[in-house]
Amino acid sequence: MFASVVLDIPTRSISTAFDYVVPANLESSCKVGTTVLVTFSGRAAVGYVIALVQHAPAGVPAGKIKPIERVLTDSAFDEKSVELAWWMCEEYAAPLSDCLRLFIAPGQSMRVHRENASSPWELICEATGAVDDRWIELSSTAQEFIPRKNAARQRAVLAALTSGSLRMSELNATIVGASSAVRTLEAKGVVRIFTKRRVRGYANTTLSSAQAAQPEQLTRGQQDALAAINAACKSGRGDVVLVDGVTGSGKTEVYLAAIQKVREQGKGALVLVPEISLTAQTVGRFRSRFGDDVAVLHSRLSAGERFDQWDMVRQGQAHVVVGARSALFAPLRNVGLIIIDEEHESSYKQDSSPRYHAREVAARLAQLCECALVLGSATPSLESLARTQHGTHAGVSWVRSSMNERPGTAVLPRVQIVDMTQQFGAGNRSIFSEPLVSALHDAVSHGEKAVLMLNRRGFANFLMCRECGCVPTCPHCSTSLTYHERTHELMCHSCGRTWPVRAFPDPSTKCPSCGSRYLAQFGVGTQRVEDELAMLLGPDVDIIRMDADTTKGKGAHQRLLEQFDASPCAVLIGTQMIAKGLDFPDVTLVGVINADTTLKLPDFRAAERTYNLLEQVAGRAGRGSKPGRVIVQTYWASHPAIQAVLAHDRRLFLEPELLDRKEANYPPYTRLSNVVVWGKNERAVKQTVANFAAVLREEVHDMDNWHVLGPAPCVKAKVKDRFRWHILVKSPVTSNPGSVLSTCAAQIGPKLGINMALDIDAYDLL
Numbered sequence: 001m002f003a004s005v006v007l008d009i010p011t012r013s014i015s016t017a018f019d020y021v022v023p024a025n026l027e028s029s030c031k032v033g034t035t036v037l038v039t040f041s042g043r044a045a046v047g048y049v050i051a052l053v054q055h056a057p058a059g060v061p062a063g064k065i066k067p068i069e070r071v072l073t074d075s076a077f078d079e080k081s082v083e084l085a086w087w088m089c090e091e092y093a094a095p096l097s098d099c100l101r102l103f104i105a106p107g108q109s110m111r112v113h114r115e116n117a118s119s120p121w122e123l124i125c126e127a128t129g130a131v132d133d134r135w136i137e138l139s140s141t142a143q144e145f146i147p148r149k150n151a152a153r154q155r156a157v158l159a160a161l162t163s164g165s166l167r168m169s170e171l172n173a174t175i176v177g178a179s180s181a182v183r184t185l186e187a188k189g190v191v192r193i194f195t196k197r198r199v200r201g202y203a204n205t206t207l208s209s210a211q212a213a214q215p216e217q218l219t220r221g222q223q224d225a226l227a228a229i230n231a232a233c234k235s236g237r238g239d240v241v242l243v244d245g246v247t248g249s250g251k252t253e254v255y256l257a258a259i260q261k262v263r264e265q266g267k268g269a270l271v272l273v274p275e276i277s278l279t280a281q282t283v284g285r286f287r288s289r290f291g292d293d294v295a296v297l298h299s300r301l302s303a304g305e306r307f308d309q310w311d312m313v314r315q316g317q318a319h320v321v322v323g324a325r326s327a328l329f330a331p332l333r334n335v336g337l338i339i340i341d342e343e344h345e346s347s348y349k350q351d352s353s354p355r356y357h358a359r360e361v362a363a364r365l366a367q368l369c370e371c372a373l374v375l376g377s378a379t380p381s382l383e384s385l386a387r388t389q390h391g392t393h394a395g396v397s398w399v400r401s402s403m404n405e406r407p408g409t410a411v412l413p414r415v416q417i418v419d420m421t422q423q424f425g426a427g428n429r430s431i432f433s434e435p436l437v438s439a440l441h442d443a444v445s446h447g448e449k450a451v452l453m454l455n456r457r458g459f460a461n462f463l464m465c466r467e468c469g470c471v472p473t474c475p476h477c478s479t480s481l482t483y484h485e486r487t488h489e490l491m492c493h494s495c496g497r498t499w500p501v502r503a504f505p506d507p508s509t510k511c512p513s514c515g516s517r518y519l520a521q522f523g524v525g526t527q528r529v530e531d532e533l534a535m536l537l538g539p540d541v542d543i544i545r546m547d548a549d550t551t552k553g554k555g556a557h558q559r560l561l562e563q564f565d566a567s568p569c570a571v572l573i574g575t576q577m578i579a580k581g582l583d584f585p586d587v588t589l590v591g592v593i594n595a596d597t598t599l600k601l602p603d604f605r606a607a608e609r610t611y612n613l614l615e616q617v618a619g620r621a622g623r624g625s626k627p628g629r630v631i632v633q634t635y636w637a638s639h640p641a642i643q644a645v646l647a648h649d650r651r652l653f654l655e656p657e658l659l660d661r662k663e664a665n666y667p668p669y670t671r672l673s674n675v676v677v678w679g680k681n682e683r684a685v686k687q688t689v690a691n692f693a694a695v696l697r698e699e700v701h702d703m704d705n706w707h708v709l710g711p712a713p714c715v716k717a718k719v720k721d722r723f724r725w726h727i728l729v730k731s732p733v734t735s736n737p738g739s740v741l742s743t744c745a746a747q748i749g750p751k752l753g754i755n756m757a758l759d760i761d762a763y764d765l766l
């Protein structure tokens with residue numbers, strides 16, 4: 001037998017598989033999906049088996065083929081996964097080994113390493129395994145056993161076991177000397193010791209909304225969506241259904257019902273949720289319907305927890321995988337349905353190699369598995385909307401199923417826009433506008449809850465000189481520095497450097513550019529909102545702050561939400577992280593402190609992102625029986641994204657936005673890829689990026705509708721002392737930029753000290 005092996009050697013050019021002989025003693029263990037040790041150009045190397053064949057590969061004398069040295073792991077993936085990895089490798093111009101690595105067991109790291117050029121190569125294996133617990137139970141003859149009078153410990157152990165079997169560690173924790181008593185009892189045949197796999201990674205929650213009681217009846221919209229999903233499942237071509245449902249319309253219920261159907265046919269389901277909304281609440285809803293058939297995979301789990309969840313899927317013990325984008329690569333056999341919730345989220349794009357988009361990979365996987373792909377969102381991406389309008393994409397059908405209403409008596413909240421320039425003109429210098437203050441008082445006096453969102457992405461919380469307009473930026477990264485009020489520091493969020501600073505009205509304040517003393521805070525932080533809110537509302541209202549600082553610890557996120565849930569009267573203040581997925585029926589007020597900071601980002605998706613964010617956060621209000629209201633504070637009230645939220649009418653935003661996109665030749669009318677080159681030596685970076693642009697222009701000069709822009713310095717022109725330049729590439733929707741760009745990269749070849757990223761369908765353009 002012969003194995004086709006992809007080597008895990010970090011070189012962009014090695015994207016081919018090599019053939020090895022499988023020695024007779026390894027034939028039973030060497031399967032597709034195993035990690036193996038081989039010899040490659042005179043040294044040891046680690047690789048992945050992607051195929052097995054009976055006949056010697058053509059063109060090479062059988063005696064010349066080297067053997068597989070060792071099989072290092074069990075199989076982690078199958079032939080279908082290999083096919084998907086090949087597709088990703090070509091589509092995203094990424095090394096095949098990077099694509100295969102997505103499939104291997106969590107916690108596994110096998111590599112060959114040597115200290116220096118003269119020391120030997122050594123295999124370094126890191127892997128996470130399963131943990132077995134020792135359990136104790138009474139044997140069938142325990143009844144007849146009477147311990148001796150002075151055997152107090154034995155008696156205590158037996159008493160503890162009468163209500164059922166217990167873990168040895170629990171017995172040890174409660175009874176001194178339990179181990180020796182258990183040993184004696186086991187020798188007498190009174191108790192039995194057995195081992196049981198411990199599954200790490202379960203977190204229970206007290207959140208009331210984590211329960212998903214089955215509704216008595218599905219809404220009309222839900223029934224229609226389910227019918228569309230069933231039709232797509234039946235076709236078995238990988239058809240796509242976009243569930244375009246307003247916030248609170250019951251999309252989760254549609255997913256649950258669709259999964260149930262698939263499970264009845266003995267198949268499994270993959271459910272992708274943005275990392276940030278993969279909370280206990282979301283997981284709880286799936287667990288309350290499917291119990292232990294659910295495995296959860298995300299990056300906040302420890303390696304051990306992730307391994308256990310992953311292994312449950314591999315062993316066929318769990319058939320519903322709920323996870324972040326990487327859950328696409330879980331070892332689920334017989335996939336019957338793939339669901340991507342909040343499909344518009346930019347976190348579905350991976351920002352390191354392979355730079356894939358989960359939506360595209362899922363569409364491909366659905367084709368390979370002959371199942372359906374369901375995309376859900378209240379604010380679908382313009383790309384998905386365009387495909388459903390067209391009806392087909394890449395040979396499969398794309399349909400849109402809309403759900404415009406919330407179930408029962410719940411209605412969409414009333415939205416009010418407050419123009420902050422008018423507030424300022426009228427002498428209100430507070431963070432909170434007049435209408436927001438009165439709405440907050442109103443809500444708390446009725447014992448209701450409120451959510452306040454502070455838009456932190458963009459140019460929030462920096463210092464600006466009111467005289468010359470200068471904003472201090474990091475000399476190493478050219479990004480605006482963030483002001484930290486409590487520590488009197490300016491911080492760069494690209495490289496982490498800090499500088500002490502005094503802001504207005506401190507007498508020692510000095511603008512770094514003109515020396516003025518009016519260097520003052522612009523934008524506010526969550527801490528300041530918290531402080532001012534506490535003054536406004538007094539001590540009887542709980543204020544819970546959720547931001548990067550308060551959610552650092554493990555489980556902190558969940559604890560804060562549970563606190564908010566349990567409080568009789570509370571305000572939750574948070575950054576973007578509170579905009580999504582929260583379902584608290586007693587929230588009646590949502591306030592947005594600063595709606596427009598994201599509108600100012602130099603990115604063609606800025607308006608789309610702002611609209612999505614506002615529509616999502618507005619959707620947190622009025623999900624229960626009481627109607628909700630939303631107050632949006634802004635300095636740019638006339639912007640279509642803001643007006644569309646006001647009217648709950650997406651078209652107000654979509655129509656002008658699509659015109660702009662078409663005119664400027666941006667997605668969804670084109671594919672936009674970004675080639676980024678960075679390094680410490682600015683001249684070398686500029687030279688390389690210029691070469692790349694020249695090669696690329698030569699490559700595409702006779703192709704229709706290809707446009708090469710740049711090279712130009714990136715918006716973040718310098719990060720961690722590395723100069724960054726980029727080239728933007730626009731190509732037709734049906735084109736394959738991955739293959740064109742990798743051809744160019746191969747012509748340039750690797751350059752010492754220069755890094756290059758080929759970002760196909762780029763989302764991060766800064």
Ligand code: ADP
Pocket residue numbers: 212215216217218219222245246247248249250251252253407408583623
């Ligand atoms: P979305 O994901 O679209 O924002 P959810 O799935 O969170 O909406 O549903 C919003 C609320 O409506 C939830 O509390 C859910 O239990 C409830 N719900 C969903 N479907 C129904 C139904 N058919 N009848 C009654 N309540 C429902």
Ligand code: ZN
Pocket residue numbers: 465466467468469470511512513514515516
């Ligand atoms: Zn100044």
Ligand code: ZN
Pocket residue numbers: 474475476477478492493494495496497720
């Ligand atoms: Zn910096």
